Amino acid sequence: MSTSPLWPRYDSPDDLAAIEAVPLAERGLPATTYELLRSAAERRPEHVALDVMPDAARWRDSVATTYAELLADVHRTANVLHSVGVGRGDAVTLLSPNCAALIPTMLAAQLAGIAAPVNHALAPDHVRHLVRLSGSRVLVAAGPELDPGVWRTVEALTADGLVDTVLVLRPTGTTGEPPAVTLPGVDVSYLAARTPGESARTFTGIPPEADDIAALFHTGGTTGAPKLAAHTHRGEVSDAWMLAANGLLGPDARLLAALPLFHVNALVVTLLAPLFKAQTAVWAGPLGYRDVDLYGCFWQVVEHHRISTMSAVPTVYSVLAQVPVTADISSLRFAMVGASALPDAVRSDFESRTGVPLVEGYGLTEATCASVRSFPGAPRRGSVGQRMPYQRLKTVRVEEDGSWVDLPRGQHGVLAISGPTVFAGYVVGHGPDGLVLDAGSSVVDGWLDTGDLAWIDDDDFVHLTGRAKDLIIRGGHNINPATVEEALLSHPSVTGAGVVGEPDEHAGEVPVAFVTLSQDTTEDELLAWASTRVAERAAAPRRVTVLDALPVTDVGKPFKLELRARAVQRAVAARLDDVPGLLEVRSVVEDGIVVAVVSLESTESAEAIGERLARLDVPTRIEAAS
Template sequence: MPAELPPLSSADDLRAIEQVPLAERDLALTTYELLSRAAQRWHDEPCSLWIPDAAAFEDNVAVTYGELHARVRRIAHGLHRLGVGREDAVTLAAPNCSDLLAATLAAQAVGIAAPVNAALDVRHLTHIVRLTGSRVLVTAGPELDEALWKRLLDSAGALGIEVLVALSPDGGEKGTAAALEARPGLRTVWLDDLVEGAPPAPAGLPSAPPAPDDLAAFFHTGGTTGMPKVAAHTHRNQAVMAWSVALAGGAGTGQSIVAGLPLFHVNALLVTALAPMVTGARSIWPSPLGYRDPNLYAAFWRLVEHYRPRAMSAVPTVYAYLSAMPVDADISSLELPVVGAAPLPDSVRRAFVEATGLELHEGYGLTEGTCATSATLPGDVRPGSVGQRLPYQEVVAADVDRTSGRVRALSAGEVGELLISGPTVFAGYLRRDGDRRSVDDSGVVVDGWLRTGDLGFVRNERIHLRGRQKDLIIRGGHNIDPAVIEDVLLDHPAVTAAGAVGRPDRTSGEIPVVFVTLTTSEVTVEELSDWAARHIGEPAARPKSITVLDAIPLTEIGKPFKPALREAAAAQHFRHELAEHGIDDVRVRADHEGGRLVVFLSGDAAVRAAAALKGYDVAFRTDAEEADQ
């Protein structure tokens, strides 16, 4: 049986926990063992509640720990019969549903789970699937998401997929599904049919259970600069992370947490699916689209009143939307709204407190650290901090020498790049050399320290963020934190979102510009520029242009998508400069390749346009150059 959790409510508790070596704690060290222990202890208790339709949130499909355990074993047998072994990846791309979670855990039990964002275009999906080497893809059947099924059915050949496994929606009648369309060289099968031949209650897995240091999952990192990277997690990474998150006080035995993030994101799997298994809590999954379902927000507070969750986990944009929803229900059960994945604007924090009376509890983490590195403990909100580091993870602010790679830890309170070490540091990124797949952490892990790319400082075990190295605007060698600009704009009563980026400049390398969304069209850009000039004390950081958008581009999990803003700023600027040169018949498109901005010029005057734009630290390509490649 799992040991009782030690208390964690202060830095003193953290240090007391670490007095006991992690190896001496009776922890499950694989995700299958974690589920098996939970099923033994809370066999008939609900593990998860799946709501098929947010508009009818009272209706749900409940899955007990025992039922999930049995379902995972049966799916594991089915995957094994498809040839999935310990080193084989299974790609999963579907809206949230009970069988997607079960299939993910089953893939980890016999092989490696590789969840992907189904909204990615075929080019990005092909890159990810080829990296993982997956031959089996689990996705939504026609009844769950017909458009996605058709798209992946048509793309399976390009992806290198040999078997397409279809999931049914929760709440539907089993065994009534129509025959699936197939393609030459592709087998299509319903998940229910795949597990039909498995024993009703198999005694165990069809192969040896995973070991702690076996690979458990491949998670792509989003593809914000060029093609996505794919991070590899071990079972130890994920099991220790689940235990650590449970320590931070989410939901205890018999309590609930709202789980609205997509299961291709580490937060959804680790914080809202695996961590509850440590304590016997249950997760509430509000519709297959989760927080991306526009119908959810109008019903959200009544859903809270109905299910009485203690906690929820979401990104800042979700809390911004909820702040605008009148609280029309009793939400007194909700004590721990957790926010992460992106910096929390003060305006969103204030608006949520005003609307609900609840303080948002910030956390910090990244896919390469398995999920979370710090958490704000219940009742310990301190604006400006993303919480206390989690047990057995060391965190330092450091200066990393660009040439030698040497790490020099900085004094408490001194800002530097945040580095993490401990049992949740990932195994590395996937690499592929022909038919050979490998995992490589070189460059990102230095002497056991994971380089996060985030800037901040650590004081008394608390982490404070100060921006991201890659987001820094470097104007003539002067580093400008975009948050300096964004925070000032967000303080304007008409601004609801802001994203500051560097725009290419001949003399300074780049200069700051900002994109905003507004509550009213009556506010002018001139007024906003004057506001920024008056409130940004650093002259170099004052934005040279402000552009109003209908919406700031976001990733699927709600992170501001800065590359899209950089591309828009560059393309807009170069169009204006070409117009000044009398060149207006050239199409200008900006993109990122390998993290570097590339500008594509097409049309009859493309070569003349490239000559007119010489002097920028930007790669320009014309139609002729593209044709030669």
């Protein structure tokens, strides 16, 4: 592709300096996601923008939408939202699995107001919390045909008086008369029934500006109630351009989209980035990668839709590596992977069996989506990739008083990010001018504390080494769980590993491991394997527990707090095994802290409990049956 202000050469790590020689402001990026869509529709109106499968079983029956049609759908939907009172600072809750109607609705909500997508599988209390926090009074949701479980949540939300208007979505490709939907005291109707009366040519409200809030994404809810991170239009467009600027995919590329739209990766990587070159996104039905039927026909889907690239988490590639390639997948140039560490065994199995290179990336919701990317032709072992243009990365040491000390290249520390993609803050309330945002201690002088440990080499490649909050302190000695996990993942039977600190009355904490396996292996064998491969004896895990699956957050990232809770429960139960009147020991996660809950027949043993647990240093709550 010829170079231009919008499209510099970006094929290898060596291109970064030349790209940044031109200020980002001179690149000519659209100001908002709406301008980005409008530009694509003007350049390629008849090109297919979306190709949406009803579900995996009907992968041949996808529903295609051109760019001209997509823009018209966005105009109509935004005008419906505007007509029910959605203004620039108003959030629109989106509660639905992926479907053909949800995609233009996401863009329309950013045009009329603020999109607030919510994981429809969240516990109802978390959904209520997010709706209240966003201040949304308009809900776009899956109807009973598309997802009966979501519809039950909608009924509960409206019964609580949380929303005034509900716009209902139907499954992709559905025709005929829909079932009646009624919600007492709420304006409820099918979205498709309201859009025909609205203008397809223009938006009747006031379009957004670059620094307006575009979307609110929740951060997963792993430490209590989920937080809402606010993205600006400028941040979303900038991050999408950084991904689209790579020279590996031309205008006729077709991207597979199978992550849920409440995830930033689905929005930025597979919806917004393709708009820059007016490419085609093929959407894999409401369940996406969670649809077990998809794997049985996956390579046929790649052949039929001529997929050029895809984006998924490591567990998806672990499964796909076991699926025989029985189709022509020569169109698949590379596959992107992120969200958690990529085990070497998964990379090796997938690449050797498919011939498709895996390209790692790194990012987080608070930095819009992606901050680091790899290159298929320039692998760098142990790195998740090079920082993306116009984003600055550094490592710091956080002092006891909270101050930061910048560290030199090559030195391990907490990774920090600055630049146009850093979020506007968390939603903390509402004021006369709309949402009240506060980044809190996460952003210091424009630098975002990622919470990840890393070192950066001289070529701006990032080498992650773990999570700062996951460090295990054994007798005053810091143990990075990532080193233990790497040792376990090098075992040919281990497909996943998570290492946490278990409370210990003598050492404070000791490392314990949880693993998933591809074939039967004894825990003793894994202990022996790890003990000979970690750099120091203190880091060798005391115990290895085999699980069917490692816990993940609502957005698919490793959930170590649940593993920590298992470890706490075991340690406390072992310490109290002979206490009279003990009924049960369990553990819960409350506001990011693991609490041991001890149930007794009566409170007579409470003092003995406190004495037994004093040296474990575990928050404890004692409950008595009488």
